Amino acid sequence: MSVQRQKVDFGFCEEKFPAGTHMCLIFSNEEERARVIAGYLQSGISQGEKVAYFANERSPDEVRSWLWDSGVRNLPESGSLNFSAASAESTYYPHGHFAPEEMLANLKIFYQQARHEDFPGARVTGEMDWALKGIPGSERLMEYESRVNTLLVDHPVNAICQYDARKFDGATILECLKVHPYMVVRGQIVQNPFFLSPEEYLAQKV
Numbered sequence: 001m002s003v004q005r006q007k008v009d010f011g012f013c014e015e016k017f018p019a020g021t022h023m024c025l026i027f028s029n030e031e032e033r034a035r036v037i038a039g040y041l042q043s044g045i046s047q048g049e050k051v052a053y054f055a056n057e058r059s060p061d062e063v064r065s066w067l068w069d070s071g072v073r074n075l076p077e078s079g080s081l082n083f084s085a086a087s088a089e090s091t092y093y094p095h096g097h098f099a100p101e102e103m104l105a106n107l108k109i110f111y112q113q114a115r116h117e118d119f120p121g122a123r124v125t126g127e128m129d130w131a132l133k134g135i136p137g138s139e140r141l142m143e144y145e146s147r148v149n150t151l152l153v154d155h156p157v158n159a160i161c162q163y164d165a166r167k168f169d170g171a172t173i174l175e176c177l178k179v180h181p182y183m184v185v186r187g188q189i190v191q192n193p194f195f196l197s198p199e200e201y202l203a204q205k206v
Helices: 030-046 058-071 088-092 098-115 126-132 138-154 170-178 197-205
Strands: 022-027 050-056 085-088 122-126 158-164 182-185 186-193
Touching: 022 030, 022 058, 022 138, 022 170, 030 050, 030 058, 030 088, 030 122, 030 158, 050 058, 050 088, 050 098, 058 085, 085 088, 088 098, 088 122, 098 122, 098 138, 122 126, 126 138, 126 158, 138 170, 138 197, 158 170
Parallel strands: 022 158, 022 182, 050 085, 050 122, 122 158
Antiparallel strands: 182 186
């Protein structure tokens, strides 16, 4: 049975969207990224949600410093249940390869932990340029992104996937648009006209 979805404040735009919104932020400068991500995480923290940040280059301490510099306040202390910063390596490919099934299971566990710990919601954001490092299995990234949409039906984690348009090529960005039902455009969340359902997208890959 699907979990009823309440409308959620994402912090960087006025309109509220259902819990479990899966969106991509395709950015071309750091100011744009900082404005959106700081608002998104500040909103989650202020609402008492369970929040996680997955960083590609920055260490957890550097993430905390960057968020503070970007305007995030009341950041919970390291080791708290309601905020964690982790490396992309420990999150997406802890065993040296990327397996969508493992990451999907981890997202499910993250949501279940939030519910068990009585948090009103859960949100995550990840820097996706780890996939450009040639990690075995990283060619399955878009398969994973598509399958996330199925998982979020019953495990409504809010998610922003960060794609740096200066690093990813145009073909990859187009694929990214096909697997995210929402995208962030000029600081607003909009429905993505390029989105394909998991059934449609994965059928094309067989």
